[in-house]
Amino acid sequence: MKKQYVPSLFSLVPAVAMLLLMVSCDDGPVMPEYAATDAKVVYQVEGRVSGLDTWPANYTIALAAFSNEGDYALYSKPVKRLEGDKISVSFDNLPQEADRVEICVLDRIRQRISTIYELPATAFSETDADTLRINIPDVAASMFDAVQKDVFTPTCSNCHGRSNKAAAGLYLTEGKSYEALLNKPSQVAGGTLVIPGDAENSVLHQVVSSDLTTGWHYDHTKEVVNENTRRLIEQWIVEGAQK
Numbered sequence: 001m002k003k004q005y006v007p008s009l010f011s012l013v014p015a016v017a018m019l020l021l022m023v024s025c026d027d028g029p030v031m032p033e034y035a036a037t038d039a040k041v042v043y044q045v046e047g048r049v050s051g052l053d054t055w056p057a058n059y060t061i062a063l064a065a066f067s068n069e070g071d072y073a074l075y076s077k078p079v080k081r082l083e084g085d086k087i088s089v090s091f092d093n094l095p096q097e098a099d100r101v102e103i104c105v106l107d108r109i110r111q112r113i114s115t116i117y118e119l120p121a122t123a124f125s126e127t128d129a130d131t132l133r134i135n136i137p138d139v140a141a142s143m144f145d146a147v148q149k150d151v152f153t154p155t156c157s158n159c160h161g162r163s164n165k166a167a168a169g170l171y172l173t174e175g176k177s178y179e180a181l182l183n184k185p186s187q188v189a190g191g192t193l194v195i196p197g198d199a200e201n202s203v204l205h206q207v208v209s210s211d212l213t214t215g216w217h218y219d220h221t222k223e224v225v226n227e228n229t230r231r232l233i234e235q236w237i238v239e240g241a242q243k
């Protein structure tokens with residue numbers, strides 16, 4: 001005998017709960033605002049990135065999409081860490097307003113702390129294939145690599161070593177900066193330039209985060225205004241100032 005099934009309001013509750021669960025799941029792609037692009041291609045980004053172990057757990061190494069205006073990821077997906085320095089991450093849709101895609105370091109509120117590798121927009125061109133593999137070149141991306149690339153090289157090395165003259169004898173150029181800082185005495189302020197684990201008493205940290213230098217031959221407070229820069233240097237020292 002056939003029994004007629006009449007759905008009562010009550011019997012719908014588990015179904016609605018399931019639906020809510022699925023929608024609230026933090027997978028990115030199921031979120032409705034991440035509208036799929038028309039191409040149904042799975043992009044798989046792979047490569048070797050060294051130094052990722054130096055980043056503490058409050059940072060995420062992710063593939064992320066940004067608009068040109070913002071430092072906050074519109075979309076992000078953590079990279080998979082494979083054996084050796086290998087990384088892999090795949091995705092199939094990006095928010096439409098995304099201008100740039102990067103492998104990068106994000107903080108807890110998905111703000112970009114450091115770019116590891118910027119993927120050219122042409123990497124995501126339409127294709128007939130189901131899967132498009134994108135190999136990125138080898139990158140060194142420890143916390144210290146980020147400090148060098150984001151702060152020392154663009155902001156400091158002009159005076160500190162690029163022209164073979166280094167202010168206060170301090171070289172902040174790539175390849176020289178680490179040895180020049182770690183446990184080395186400060187010529188100008190006394191004390192020590194970088195004491196692993198002790199940001200507060202490290203002269204480098206004081207230079208970028210206090211008014212220590214206002215009476216020096218060069219007032220460094222004009223240079224370092226960026227809060228992310230200050231925090232990156234502080235965290236690097238607190239985490240043990242590893243190379």
Ligand code: HEC
Nearest residue numbers: 155156159167168170186187188189204207216217218224
């Ligand atoms: C425009 C040139 C200039 C730039 C750019 C510059 N510095 Fe300096 N820096 C100096 C000078 C000059 C001194 C020496 C000051 C003195 O003798 O009073 C100095 C001294 C220092 C010292 C003290 C070294 C010691 O042995 O005591 C540190 C640390 C330092 N700078 C870090 C930085 C960092 C980090 C940056 C980038 C964020 C930077 N500097 C950018 C000119 C510069």
